[in-house]
Amino acid sequence: MYDSWEKVSHLNREELRELQNNKVRWFFSHKLPYSPFYREYFKKHNLKFSDIRTTDDLQKIPLMSKTDIAPTAEDPGRPRQFILQPDEKLIKKYATKTELLKVIKMKVTKENVQAMLEKEYKPLHLHFTTGRTALPTPFAYSAYDLAMLRQSAYRAFNVAGFSSDNVGLNAFPYSPHLGFWIVYYGLLEAGVTALATGGGKVMGTQKIMDSIERLKVNVLAIIPGYSYHLLREAVKQHRDFSNIKYIIFGAERVSSAFREKVKELLKQVGANEVQILASYASTEAKTAWIQCAEYTGYHLYPDLEFVELVDAQGQRVTEGQPGEIVYTTLDWRGTVVVRYRTGDMAQGIEYDACPNCGRTVPRILPDIQRNSDVKEFNLTKIKGEQVNLNNVFPIMSSIAGVDEWQLVIRKKNNDQFDLDEIVVSASPKAGTNFPQLADDIKKRMHAEMQVGVVVEQKTTEELITSLGMETELKEKRILDNRPKS
Numbered sequence: 001m002y003d004s005w006e007k008v009s010h011l012n013r014e015e016l017r018e019l020q021n022n023k024v025r026w027f028f029s030h031k032l033p034y035s036p037f038y039r040e041y042f043k044k045h046n047l048k049f050s051d052i053r054t055t056d057d058l059q060k061i062p063l064m065s066k067t068d069i070a071p072t073a074e075d076p077g078r079p080r081q082f083i084l085q086p087d088e089k090l091i092k093k094y095a096t097k098t099e100l101l102k103v104i105k106m107k108v109t110k111e112n113v114q115a116m117l118e119k120e121y122k123p124l125h126l127h128f129t130t131g132r133t134a135l136p137t138p139f140a141y142s143a144y145d146l147a148m149l150r151q152s153a154y155r156a157f158n159v160a161g162f163s164s165d166n167v168g169l170n171a172f173p174y175s176p177h178l179g180f181w182i183v184y185y186g187l188l189e190a191g192v193t194a195l196a197t198g199g200g201k202v203m204g205t206q207k208i209m210d211s212i213e214r215l216k217v218n219v220l221a222i223i224p225g226y227s228y229h230l231l232r233e234a235v236k237q238h239r240d241f242s243n244i245k246y247i248i249f250g251a252e253r254v255s256s257a258f259r260e261k262v263k264e265l266l267k268q269v270g271a272n273e274v275q276i277l278a279s280y281a282s283t284e285a286k287t288a289w290i291q292c293a294e295y296t297g298y299h300l301y302p303d304l305e306f307v308e309l310v311d312a313q314g315q316r317v318t319e320g321q322p323g324e325i326v327y328t329t330l331d332w333r334g335t336v337v338v339r340y341r342t343g344d345m346a347q348g349i350e351y352d353a354c355p356n357c358g359r360t361v362p363r364i365l366p367d368i369q370r371n372s373d374v375k376e377f378n379l380t381k382i383k384g385e386q387v388n389l390n391n392v393f394p395i396m397s398s399i400a401g402v403d404e405w406q407l408v409i410r411k412k413n414n415d416q417f418d419l420d421e422i423v424v425s426a427s428p429k430a431g432t433n434f435p436q437l438a439d440d441i442k443k444r445m446h447a448e449m450q451v452g453v454v455v456e457q458k459t460t461e462e463l464i465t466s467l468g469m470e471t472e473l474k475e476k477r478i479l480d481n482r483p484k485s
């Protein structure tokens with residue numbers, strides 16, 4: 001079980017290394033062997049679980065990614081192979097001595113061994129990954145994991161650092177995805193009075209705005225794209241959001257230009273001093289990590305996971321260098337993954353004490369190139385050229401005259417044999433000259449992404465509808481409407 005967060009978050013470098021090596025040894029020798037997939041995987045790669053004794057040893061394990069775990073048409077049951085499933089034979093072989101003695105003792109005294117095992121291992125709660133290229137993959141939580149989810153939510157909200165006299169509002173969409181649940185548990189653990197709205201699709205934007213006013217909400221946890229929509233509506237209706245002190249963002253990348261835009265709107269509804277804290281999460285890691293201040297990295301939980309960065313060849317980078325985030329669980333049950341490539345690119349991991357809060361846990365630097373919406377589009381071929389669509393977000397957020405926007409990739413003249421075409425639909429802010437704005441967008445997209453775009457004028461209302469702000473769980477910011485080849 002997890003250690004005390006207060007203790008873990010203040011260990012020195014040497015103590016952290018020892019803690020993680022102990023966890024690696026324990027997890028790989030006594031827990032991971034209960035996964036049918038990893039028993040096969042280790043055999044296939046001529047590895048023994050007992051070979052993995054330190055975080056450095058993890059490099060012996062070949063990396064894996066989404067395509068290794070997602071169900072396929074031929075193998076729809078594949079995700080089940082990643083769930084820890086001990087049976088009597090496996091327990092005899094892999095359990096620690098203490099666990100084994102406990103089981104034997106329980107058998108003698110005729111206690112319910114099965115019930116004990118179920119509490120630790122039986123899948124009770126599911127989250128799904130979102131994806132366009134792969135089928136959604138379920139990630140199972142046992143009762144043990146739900147306690148861990150709650151503990152890690154406590155940690156995240158402890159890092160965010162607000163006191164229990166705040167009032168919270170959870171505007172994450174109610175769904176079998178991590179966001180809603182971690183905020184739900186985080187607010188409970190922080191001991192604040194809170195309303196779990198289920199998001200715009202469940203409760204509706206009007207009622208959410210009413211609640212923010214009436215409950216005098218201080219902590220608003222919300223998806224960035226939806227926050228922008230909600231705040232713009234609030235400005236239009238002259239709402240009073242002056243009690244908001246914290247915004248907790250998740251699920252999407254937050255650029256500094258976007259933060260500024262949100263702050264500008266917040267000021268117009270009376271919220272002048274707001275800290276916007278972004279978080280980073282992954283379904284596969286089963287939890288989320290957060291900033292303690294706007295400029296700091298995402299504070300990791302080193303007793304629950306090991307996070308490393310790798311280069312394009314899959315080699316671990318030297319400390320401080322950028323690379324792809326690779327995740328290894330050190331203490332979860334249910335569905336577990338090790339040496340898992342997230343597809344998210346980080347600028348580096350910091351290991352010195354945090355300059356803001358003094359915690360010594362490693363921190364992933366804040367500017368992660370990711371957006372779960374466009375993950376599969378990250379490098380999309382347009383007219384045969386690789387284009388990194390992640391760059392669209394900071395570009396569009398930094399153009400001051402843009403109120404709302406959507407990008408669509410389609411075939412010219414709706415002819416599948418014609419050229420690819422990128423269309424940016426944008427609505428101008430009041431007082432903005434549209435032809436000038438369209439020109440700005442074209443120039444910026446050309447200069448920073450080397451692509452030509454067509455710019456179309458739409459009203460903000462039209463874009464809200466086509467983005468699915470009020471009807472979809474996730475807004476459709478970037479759409480690829482080309483026929484599948």
Ligand SMILES: [Zn+2]
Nearest residue numbers: 292354356357
């Ligand atoms: Zn900190």
